[in-house]
Amino acid sequence: MLDEDKVKELMNNRNYDEFKDRFGPASDSVRRGKTYRLKIAEEQAEKPRPEKEKIIESTNEFLEACGLIPIKNDDSIFENPASITEEELEERVLTRFENYDGTGKSLQDVKDIVWMKFTKDGHLGVVAASFDIGFDIPKDDDDFNGQVSGVKKMPSSSGIIVYDLFKKRLCEKWNESFVLIFPLIGIPVGKDGNPVDRRNYECGIGNYLIEKEVPILDYYSHRLGPVRKIEI
Secondary structure: OOOHHHHHHHHHOOOOOOOHHHHOOOOOOOOOOOOHHHHHHHHHHOOOOOOHHHHHHHHHHHHHHOOOOOOOHHHHEEEOHHHOOHHHHHHHHHHHOOOHHHOOOOOOOOOOEEEEEEEOOOOEEEEEEOOOOOOOOOOOHHHHOOOOOOOOOOOOHHHHHHHHHHHOOOOOOEOOOEEEEEEOOOOOEOOOOOEOOHHHHHHHHHHHHHHOOOOEOOOOHHHOOOOOOOOO
């Protein structure tokens, strides 16, 4: 039951050491010998993969419980995002969610989204907020550890996780043919007078999907980062 207390619990739960009895102390790193998140990813990769329609449905349940506008199935699917520029994708997103579904409400800031990407064999790779959508993956083990000279930006944690699982034949590489994007339309102001942080929605959606038995390869990405507790 997604009542107000449950929603706040999911949005505020940033604990990521629940597997420490089996895997040792938690670390938010996936580089230079840190294997905690990689081991959990292996377990996630072995679990049944739900259809993306179930993921869309569950995400909409959470958005609606938060008082935000749920998104029609097809409207959350953006095809071939890797084939266009970031500016073109931004325009697509803002246009699609302008006066959404005749509500008179629009997505004001393209960063106020939660997005999800998948592997070619259907694993949900990550639940993320903001507009940093990408499909990076290490080229080799040196790149995995961020040791390639002259590299300005190291591969993302989710890219490193998928690279590691691909080497172990536990999953395929990123599916660049689509990405799911959920706009956070109608973000309320909390009791502290500030709008609720989009990272709280990222955290809540990721935690809710896990409760709905949706495996996520980058199991903790949505929980990382210092975000204030919310009181809506």
